Amino acid sequence: MAGYTPATASDQAEMLAAIGVSSIDELFEQIPADIRLNRELDLEDGMSESEVYRFLAGLADMNLDAERIPSFLGAGMYDHYVPAIVDAITSRSEFLTPYTPYQPEVSQGGLQVMFEFQTAMSEITGLPVSNAGLYEGPSAAASAAYLAMGQTGRTGLVASRGLHPHSRETLATHAVGFGATLTEVGLEGGLTSADELEAAVSEETAAVFLQNPNFLGAVEDIAALGEAVKARGAMLIVQVDPMTLGILRPPGECGADIAYGDGQPLGNRLDFGGPSFGFFCAREEYLRKMPGRIAGETTDVDGRRGFVLTLQTREQHIRREKATSNICTAQALNSLAGMVHLAWLGKQGFVELGELLARRTAYARGLVGSLDGYELLHDAPVVREFAVRSDRPVDELLPLGDQADGPAPRLPVYPLGRDYPEYEDCFLVAITENRSVDEIGWLAHMLEHAQAGWGEHIHDHDHEGNPVAGALR
C-alpha cells in the first residue's frame, strides 16, 4: 500500500487516547452492524509505485495513439500540437492542487486566469460576456437550452443535423428533464437546409442550434440561417470550433445569442475524450442567467485591484433549486491550458493557424477527392475537416491490410455510419498542423490500397519498407 498517509502506530495511539476511544473500530460503531462490510474489499492488494507504473504503461502501450499512427480523426477533438509551456504551467502545484477559488485573497492567480480566459473567449466568439468554463461541448449545449427555455418561456428546441451527434443526443437526454421537445432539421449539399429550418421554427421554439463548421466540416452561413430564427423570436445558439475562429466570422457577428463549444483544440490533449473544457459566451442581456463560474474585477480594502467569483446568486450553492445550472466543480485547469495556448498563438498566430488549416485541408481534400473509388460528400467550403464517400463499404475499408494474420490497425478516419445512417458509406478526414504533407500523402496511398483491396500489397510493400510500416511508428 502506498505511503500517502503519515500516521504511524504511535501517532494513532496518541490520537485515539486524546479522543478517548481504544480503537478506530470504535469510531465506526455509529454504522449499524448489519450494514457494515465486515470483510476486505474484493480488490487486488496495493502495489508499489513502479508496479503500478508498469501495469498502466502496459495498458497505454496497447493503444494506437496519435504518436504511433498519423491520426486523421476529428469529430470535435483534434490532434493539435500542444506547446510545451502549457504542460509547464498546468503542472504547477499552485494551479494543479487548489480547489474552486472560494477564498479570493489567496486565489488571485486562478481568478485572474478566469478573467483573462473570459476576455479571450469573448474576443474570439465576438460576444460580450463569457463564463469561466463548463465541462465540455455537448453538455454546454444542454446548459444553453436551459437558459433559452427560461428566457423565452418556450419549450421547443430545434437542431440542425449538422450539429455534433453527441450534442444532439445530449440535448435529447436533457430535454426529458427540461420538458422540452427536440426537432431536427436536415442537411442539403452538406449544409443546413434553410427551407426545412424555416418550416421547423415556430412561436413555440425557444432556440435553434447550429454548428459552424458543421459536423460534416462545412462552413454554414449562420447569419442567413439566423434570420428565420429571429423572425420567430427564438434564440440562435451556435456551437463553434474555437480553432477555426481565427479566420471564420465570429458567431457574435452572425446574430448568435449564445456561442459555446468544446475547448479541446485549445491546449488540451486528446485524452481519449476528456477532460477538456466547455466555453459559453452570450449577449450582455443573458449575463445574469449564465451557467457556471464567472470572475469579476474589483478592489480590496486598500484600493488594490483584485478578482472575485461574481454574480454568484445565479449558482447552485446560493440559489439551490432555482439556480441557472447545477454545475459546481468544472474544468478550470483545462480552461487555463486553453488560455495559455491562446496567449502562445497570440493575435497573429491564431489567424495563421486558421489559414494553415484551411490551406492544408483544401490540399488534402483535393487529393483524396481525386482518388479512384472516392468522391467528396459535399463541396461546401471547409476549414479543417471534410467528408468523403467511398465505393467500398467503410467497414471493409478501414483495416490496414487484410485481416488474415489477425486484426489489422484501422485507418484513423471517422466513419459516419453510426451517427448518420444516410451517410453509411462516408467518413470524415480531419487535418491539423501536426499532419504533414507526407502524412497526407500516406493517407491517400492507404486509401488507394484500401479501395483496391490489400491482396499482396501490404506484404510486398513491407519487404521494401512500405509506407504503412513506416508510418506506424
Next chain:
Amino acid sequence: MSATTLTETPQQADRAKTIYEKSVPGRRAAQLPPLGEGINETPIDELIPAHLLREQPAELPEVSEPEIIRHYNRLSRRNFDLDTGFYPLGSCTMKYNPRLNERVAGLPGHAKLHPATDPSDAQGALQLMYLLQESLSEITGLPTVSLQPSAGSQGELAGLLLTRAYHDDQGRNPTKVLTPDTAHGTNPASVTMAGYEVVKVATNEQGGVDVEDLKSKIDDDVACLMLTNPNTLGVFDENIAEISSLVHDAGGLLYYDGANLNAIMGQARPGDMGFDIVHVNLHKSFSQPHGGGGPGAGPIAVSGRVEPFIPRPQVVRNEIGDEVFFDLDYDRPKSIGRLRGFQGNFGVFVRSLAYILSLGGDGLSEASRLAVLNANYLKQRLSEGRAGKYLPVAFDRHCMHEFVLSGAPMKKDLGIKTLDLAKRLLDFGFHPPTVYFPLLVDEALMVEPVETEAKSDLDAFAEAIESILEEAEGDATVAQNAPYTTPVRRLDEVGATRKPVIRQQIA
C-alpha cells in the same frame, strides 16, 4: 505553508496586470510549421466566401514565450495550494494528489489517444475503464457503473434522469424528490433540471434524517430520496435501513450523493444500505487533483433495476472464443442517452485507477479509517480551550470524516464572525474550512482534515484557531479586518456584482 509565500513587496504590486496589459504589438511566441511542399498559399477568400470570414483579427495578447511563462508563474504564486498547505475544506476531500498519477496519465498511449479510435486499437484504454468500473462497483456495492458523468453534479442529474426513466418504464410519473435540508446545493439544482419538484426533509437532533418528517412526506408521488451518508454534518445516519425501506415501499428510489465516500470505503457500501444509484466524485475520494475548480469526474453506480437505463456507450468485456475483447456498447435501447461527448473524462479515470491500484482494497479501507481518525482527533482538539467555548461542535458525537462547528457563540461573545475567523486563518498560512455550509448550522465551519495530513498539521491548525480566538478576546478588530499578509486583502464583492467587470476592456 508560511504566510509569507503569498506576500508581495510594494514593487511587485503590479502583479495584477493581465496578460492583455502586457501585450505589445508585433510580439509573438508561436512558430508554426511551414505549409508544406506542394500546398498553395491560396488566398483564404478563394477557399471560403468572404462574407463568411472574419474581418478583424480577434484581440489576443501579443507576448513572447518567456513573458507567458513569467506571467503565469507569477500568477501561480498568488494562489494557495494543497501541495504547500493544509486545506481542510469540508465536503471537498482535499487529499494528496500522487504524482505517479500525473505521470501515467501523461503517457502518449493515454494522452494522445483519440476518443473515436476504433475499439480494436484502444483495447488498453477500454480495459482501463472496465477495471475502474469493476473497482467502483465493488467499492459502492452496486453491480453496474457508468463512468460518463463529468462531475458530481452531472452524476446527480444522470441519476435523476435514470429515476425518471425507471418510473416511466413502469408506467408511473411521480413528481417529487425528497432532499434533507443539509443537502449540497447541487442536489436541489439537479432536481429542478430533471423536471422534479424539491421537497425538503428536516434533520433530527442527532443530525440525521427526521424519520417522522420523512414519513409525513412520503407518498406514491415521491420519485426518489437523495441522501448523503455520512451527511454534510459528518454524521452517519443510523436509521438508513428504515429510511430505505420507507422510500422503497412507496415505490421510490434512493440516490446516494457520494461526495462523502471517503469516510466509508471498505467499511460500508451504499449498495448494502439500500441505495439504487450512487455518484462518486473521483476528484474527492480518488485523488484526482482539484485543478483550481476541476476537472473531475462523477461516475455513477446503479442497482440491477436501474441498469437498463444507464447512459451509453458503456464499456463491456466480451469473450469471443478464448479472446477477450473490450468494446463500447451503444445498443442499449432503454438508455437515457448521453450526458456529454465521447466516453467521459478518461484522463481522470487513469489517475483514479492508479490510485486504487496503489492502495488496493486494504489501503482504501485504511485511508477511510485514518480520515475518520484524523477528523475525530481534530474535533477533539477543537473542543478544548477557547475553540470549545466559542466554536461548539454541531451535533456533538463521534463524527465520520468531517465535522461542523458553529461560530454563533464566537460571533455573539467576541464579535467576530465565521468569515472573520476564516480570513484570519489565511494570515496563519491555512486554508479555511468550508464556511456557511451546511445552511442548517448558524455560522457554520465545516472541517475535513483527510487522511493524508499528519497529526502535527492538525495540531498546528488547532493552535492557530486557539491563537486567533485569544487575540480576538483582546481585540476583535484584528480578525475583523483580516487578512493582512495575502496578495490582496478583503475584496469588494458587492461592488463586483453591482457593476460587473468580467472582461478586460481593450482599447
